[in-house]
Amino acid sequence: MSFRFRHSLALTALVCAGFGAVAAEAKTFRWANAGDVSSMDPYARNETFLLTFTSNIYDPLIRRDKDLKLEPALAVKWGQVDKTTWFFDLRQGVKFSDGTPFTAADVVFSLNRANGPGSNMGGNFVSVKEIKKINDHRVEVITKYPDPLLADKWAALAMMSKAWAEKNNALNSADMTKNEENFATRNAMGTGAFMLKERRAGERTVLVPNPNWWDKPQHNLTEVIFTPVANPATRVAAIKAGDIDMMYEVPPADTESLKRDANVKVLEGPETRVVFLGFDTERPELLESNVKGKNPFKDKRVREAIHRSIDVQAIKRTVMRGQSFPTNLMVAPGINGYVKALDNRPALLKPEDAKKLLADAGYPNGFEVGMDCPNDRYVNDEKICQAAVAMLARIGIKVNLLAQTRSKYFAKILRKGDYKPGETSFYMLGWSPASTYDVHNVFEQLIQTPSNVTKKGLFNAGGYSNPEVDKLADAMEQETDKAKRDAMIAQATKLYVDDYAYIPLHQQAVVWAARKNIELVQLADNSFPLRFVTVK
């Protein structure tokens, strides 16, 4: 529908209003993103875009509201019967969009499917021992150890229909190793606010409202058309031309030109992902450095000199064009366990003071080190690294930057199958505890000592290790008393901050653009539920 067409509709509506009748207007909402949803199967991949897209069709037990707080969806009540037993009381009278009732059997089926072969959601089930149906509207979950975060972990888990999956032979998610098509990859049927009307992978995906939805719709849409448009300039042109109503993830370079357009509004907010730099503090000698026989990053003074020489405000001003939110912590506000009192970056050092710190550590003439950086993963990733290289050159550290595409990049820096370190000395990474919205995930994956035995620290690429932090992190995993847990979090946070374990840079901004007649809610986890969209 063209922009002009909608005007004429509005005109018709006005004319009709004169006669006391208002024409019912079709509210089509067309939006675009750089990439397509990779599958319609809600467990196919644990990534924000797929989860948020399928959540329009599939409801979870518990969903997140506009402030990312938990609120009842298919479960009306949940909690812990005792330390290792969770209960979920289900909403009565809920129907799938095909009219069949939603019951506890569907919940048990869905949870097992999410933890089954082909699913990418297995990480949410590490603590789970048994999932039991108590009656048609109550499910209980026994955990191996107290798991205070179970409800948070499961807030994104879609509930599927057992009968539908059985009928269509989609009992498991697609198995990549078999040459078989899976029905749920292209089709979807849930209890959600929308139903899948048409799916052409890579081309367009059309949703229509579900008349059987249990909740009262806040949206006023009659049809939603999603199209992937890979080229950023085309997306910008399309929204200016009115060919799309909303653009998810605006490239920073185009923000200004969109802001100048009278028909378009730009929405900006901080994302929960924190982008940071990390050091190899594990190897006795760095892989890519002219310092032989020792590892300069093992010396806290060196880490401090580097940390306090990187000017995140300058990066914000120049590279990020204002679209970043500098931080000194590894988690962002909005995540449980963000300690505001500790989120202060230490003052920048003058180059001569930083050089003095380096000299004290035994590097009066600085040193040379290699740095790894992705060039298509985070907003302006390569440019941020280039800025850091220039800032470090001023204190005598010569950084040789290697920026490459994400698949190559991650293969190089991440830990190997046996938890052996990847091949990097100095690197960039971004992290959001999107599965739990809790800081423990950050400790477990990024800060705890990497180990093949404990299975912690998988993404701690540089191998930072502090036994005290390890102990606190393990304790907070199972602590159900909130006050005690918060104290542990604060203590552990202070430890890694004082250690200069990482150099947190910023939260990147979530930037969306929409036509002026669109109302929507922008969430800090960069998810985009259609249930909040209205077209005026």
Place this chain on the structure above:
Amino acid sequence: MLAFILRRLLQSIAVLLTVGLVAFALFRYVGDPINAMVGQDTSMEERETLREKLGLNDPAPIQFLVFIGNAARGKFGLSYRTSEPVGRMILERVPATLELSICAALFALLVGVPMGVYTGLYPRHWLSQLFQAVSLIGISLPTFLIGILLILIFAVWLRLLPSFGRGETVDLGWWTTNFLTWKGIQALILPSITLGLFQLTLLMRLVRSEMLEVMRTDYIKFARARGLTNRAINFGHALKNTLVPVITVAGLQLGAIIAFAIVTETVFAWPGVGQLFIQSVQFADIPVMAAYLLLIGLLFVLINLTVDLLYFAVDPRLRGQGMARPAGH
């Protein structure tokens, strides 16, 4: 004739095997697909199991043989990115690419050849100078820039044509077409021009120089002396004699159009195989990339074969000479 076709087919298989081998050699450098396939919370064991099951730990020659064996039976496996069967993913996108490429090729031929004839016949006319200037733009501006400029002018400023996508398509069961709806045809215009402009320029310049050459030859002078009409001379004698190189180039360029539709498809979010390929590169989606490269290889082979056969139709001298040197020059 049959022997010739058979020989070419055998050569084609060798070409395809080589394409497959080169592609596989390249895949060693696209990075690790596992990280793109799993979420950040996936454990190491799960990653390793998946890698093992997909055969990514096998030596490259084994992977290659397995792939060729499966490909020969028409099995291309599941995409790492979407877990859909690769064969179907590609087939579904072939109509979009072919329709776009054919439109672009027709645009290049139907506009480029007459422009070439005109500039060849009247090299000093102001219109010829204009054509020459326009063709310079077509040769020197990169495709993505032309595409964005066209979008800016016709979609954003004038609001005449859609800025991206296929518009409306009609599903004919095994083929989706743009040609049956007005919106579909509108959506074809900008991408076809973008994709065809370079080829148009090339054809125009080629026809022009060939025409200039031919018009100087004796038999044209004799034709004039015999009092033949200008039309008969220009088209019946001159143009026809320029066609052999033009057909070669046009044929090869059709392959190039399909293969290089990648850029145009990306700019216009055109849901064709080129766009699929680009998406797959970003995710190191090896099954899709391998199948795509083989398909393009096959396409070039088929086009070359067709071009060789077309010579017979156009150039009577080849028919007399037999099949020894079918390419003629």
